[in-house]
Amino acid sequence: MLTFEEKLSIIETFPELQRKDVSLGRVNFHYPDSVQEKKIVVQHLHPNGNGFVYAGHMRKKDTDRKGFINIRDYNEAELKELIQRSVDYLSEPPAExxxxxxxxxxxxxxxxxxxxxxxxxxxxxxxxxxxxxxxxxxxxxxxxxxxxxxxxxxxxxxxxxxx
Missing domain, CATH: 3.30.720 (Signal recognition particle alu RNA binding heterodimer, srp9/1)
Known part of the structure; x- marks a missing residue:
């Protein structure tokens, strides 16, 4: 399992995401250029290594009711791919x-x-x-x-x- 710092380091390689510190030491990352109402890509990344990435559009993954996937046990490659797919999805024009x-x-x-x-x-x-x-x-x-x-x-x- 990646540490909080390792996950932060990976997420911060996405220059299109903006960091937003929230309560209890947790961190969110927003995608301000999203063409959808959804702007949060990473939600509640916690110092214990737990956190969520938006993936409601991905049918093959198990997500919560709001479309997020728990990333506690993701490795570096999996986390990068999930974040990139989330950003790609949020970048699609509304017609699509x-x-x-x-x-x-x-x-x-x-x-x-x-x-x-x-x-x-x-x-x-x-x-x-x-x-x-x-x-x-x-x-x-x-x-x-x-x-x-x-x-x-x-x-x-x-x-x-x-x-």
Whole structure:
């Protein structure tokens, strides 16, 4: 496992990232040139070596609900690659992001839970919202996050799709 200082040193090789010291000795790194609302690439890098990198767009990685991956056990090459992929993604023009999200239109509609409860996933503006009836349950910045949430909660798509 890399130390806090080693991770800082690696992250600081990305000149496009700006360091922001936060509470408890933790450090965030922002990407101010992001074309998306998301600007934080590295979140809560802690002196104990723990920290997170934004990767909500990467389907093959396990991320938290906000799209971050824990980097505690990453080596130098893995950390560099993850940060570069995050910066690349946040640099994509909005038109490409919209095209990517259009491929996820199939996710919109009714989802049935393990106890036959029904939720509806709907894209609204830049968000993917999950509703229980007319009540908003959750909001997500990407369809990948929304789908992962629904599947993790035991929901499956209903035969009736879009509303």
């Amino acid at each position: 992001i919209e095209e990517e999200e259009n491929e996820f239109a199939r996710l919109e509609g009714a989802w049935i839970g393990p106890e036959k409860q029904e939720l509806t996933l709907q894209k609204e503006d830049l968000l993917w919202n999950v509703y229980s009836g007319s009540n908003l349950e959750e909001c997500f910045e990407s369809p990948v996050e929304a789908e992962r949430y629904l599947l993790d909660e035991g929901f499956r798509q209903s035969k009736k799709r879009k509303m």
